[in-house]
Amino acid sequence: MIQLSERARDKVREIQKAESLEKQGLRVRVIGGGCSGFTYDLFFDDEINQDVDEVFESNGIPVYIDMMSLTYLEGTEIDYVEGLYGAGFKFNNPAAKSTCGCGSSFSV
Numbered sequence: 001m002i003q004l005s006e007r008a009r010d011k012v013r014e015i016q017k018a019e020s021l022e023k024q025g026l027r028v029r030v031i032g033g034g035c036s037g038f039t040y041d042l043f044f045d046d047e048i049n050q051d052v053d054e055v056f057e058s059n060g061i062p063v064y065i066d067m068m069s070l071t072y073l074e075g076t077e078i079d080y081v082e083g084l085y086g087a088g089f090k091f092n093n094p095a096a097k098s099t100c101g102c103g104s105s106f107s108v
Contacts, residue, residue: 001056002028002063002070003077008089009059011080016044025055025062028078029069038072040091 004012004026016022027045030038045064048055052066065073077092 001075002058002065002073004058004061004063005077005079006059007080008078009061011089012061019044025064027064028073029066030072040089042078042089 012026016024021044024044024046025048027041027043029041031041033039048064049066052068053064054067054070055062055064057063072095073091073093075094079090079092081087081090
């Protein structure tokens with residue numbers, strides 16, 4: 001299962017409201033690419049594929065994740081951070097063996 005921190009939940013709700021996407025869930029997936037091999041992908045989605053998607057709720061946010069991505073993301077916490085170098089969602093993935101400097105790609 002994937003967990004959203006309270007800060008991530010608040011940011012997701014803020015974006016949903018600003019974009020009028022309150023009825024959509026948060027799609028979390030892993031795609032090939034990036035300097036470390038895999039890249040995290042987040043977007044709002046209103047389509048669920050019953051054959052391949054796991055659907056659950058974290059901190060009140062519906063989360064959709066396909067079974068393949070879940071293999072790489074099991075136990076991940078998604079946080080939202082702001083710092084000197086910018087702001088964004090941070091993935092604390094226990095399965096990641098290494099990450100790139102920007103934190104948006106990883107290898108297992």
